[in-house]
Amino acid sequence: MGFFTLNKNTWLSIVLAVATLLIVVRVIPASVDPVLKLVISKNRTSIAHLHQPRVIETTKEVMVDVLNIAEHNRFKHPQLGEIGYGNDFFVDIEAPFTVKQTGRYRFIVASDDGFSLAINNRTICEFTGSRPLNKETCHIDLGEGTHKFKLAYYQGYGNAGLTVQYAKTGSNKTYWVGEDSPFINF
């Protein structure tokens, strides 16, 4: 009975239990819904242009839930942390998506440095050089059914980041690419 009264021993047990819990939470790797596969390739040489010849040193694949990877001016996901290679790497993303309502859609891409966005293998917008985080808005008409999302991105030197959102024309609400909505499913 004395074991469970709230005496100084119990308090210490509580402190130790809370500390243990916090540590366990901290050491469990973060995970998110695996919606989009990012193929991240470290280049051997400096990158100054998206379409320059690639000299790949190593490649890794990372699954993310949404394309919101620009925390603190780094290629950093809010839950997964920094997932790139620091400097000089390419990222390629290919994912099918299903349009539920025919109409005109806009994709808002913010990148530091360059990117190229293609839907159904047709490039709808791109910025292929180096720059600080900046937005481009790209429009496309999409019919109901399955389509292909394809994005290439590169980080050269310094700050980094990539975010891609979408919205249906006429709707004010934007969604992250990777996030399901009344209009599109990933």
Add this chain to the structure above:
Amino acid sequence: MLATIKKYQHHLYPAALLLASLLSYCTLYGLPNSLFWDENYHIASAQKHLDGVMYMEPHPPLGKMLLALGEAIVNPNADLDKSAFNSTDYITGNQVPEGFSFAGFRLMSVLLMAFSVLFLYGLLHRITRHAFLSAAFTTFIIFDNALVVHSRAAMLEGIQLFFILAAIYYFVRVVTSGQKILLRQYALLGVLIGLAIAVKVNGAILLLLMVMLFAVDQWGNLRRGQWLSIAKRLLVTVPSGSLPVALVFFGIFYLHIGMGTEIVNNRTYKASAEYLNLINSGDTFSFAAFRSGMKDHWRYMVEYADGVPRLDVCKPGENGSHVSNWPLGGKAISYRWSKDTYDGVVKTNYTYLVGNPVVWLSALAGIILSAGLIISRVVYGQPVKDTRLFWWITAFTALYACYMIAMLQIDRVMYLYHYLVPLVFAIINLALVFNYIYRDDLIANSRHTLINLGALVILVIAVFAYFSPLTYSIPITAEQFEMRDWFSIWRMEVVR
């Protein structure tokens, strides 16, 4: 079997602690097989002792002498040409011969730090008289990542902590003996303090032990205000305690100056003509050489200290940190890293100075609790439940506070490992605070208290293991590194 265990039970805890300590500190201590941090300086200096080359350095010579002793004992590089070490104060990787082993130069730091756990256990046991509590808090220095990584190197702190813990143990032993304090005990404490100072001058913090010893010695007279008796005792205890400190300190320098019989590459360190003449005439063990050499070494130490830059947190790659960041572990230091691909995955071996957060935060909590206890007694006149323990807590809190205040007065850039000495004071203090709070439960062998203590030790070991890749240079990915970057104040930097 049980009878045998019972017979030797008093030795079981220290034996188990020593075994754990040897495993923690000594396992593959020759790795990484590369220079890191101040090894570039200290191995160059230690080699000069082996070859009888004169040199000057900002720290006193005992630490480097012991590093050299380790190399002489193990002698793993007998067939290699290390002469390049004598013509520089800072060895670069290119000057390290192919096949070089660090097992010799790192030996004494590793061994002395590993054995120092016996002093910690011994002093805690003498104060608390509780074997399990003493063993539990001794694990804090066995499984602290910062202490382990820094002592597994040819650096000075592991060696100095051995002498510091030896001095504290002896102080505790004398005070707890309950007998009249003798002048030779002042002298022996002075010898141990002198050894700590002869490694690094920040060991001078231990001179406070001498003041405390005198206070214990004269407690009765102090309470009765018998100032004449106190003054008379001072007249004999001050020389008894301070002369051995000076004798050891200058004796080590005498040996150092005497052993420096050769000048290589015209590196004279701006030594006086008199000292240089005495070296050239092979008269380095003479009193004249000691007098002029000591003066020159002292001048060099002062000039070097004046030339060290100040902390500049805006400087890219600044490894220094402000004293106020240390108790929380800031700033962690990347001593060394190397990157390689393992089965197609890029991984990095880090040798990183980062503390075990359970140890560091618990130690800080102990200091906060003891400060509260002292304030409640001194300012608000609250009664204390165990006067003897209260004074021990006051003593170690004072050591911690005085060291930190002294560090705040220093202008030059300082580093996280300068906190290892007060961290040890704080760990001792934590054990005593725990004993103070749970004294009655410990006397009654309360199962709940002992389970709590055991759980704390398990937590310390588990977190040590989690951070061990940064301690033992075990390859990890960038993601695994980032998972260990727990606090922004550590300012850890991932390699990608």
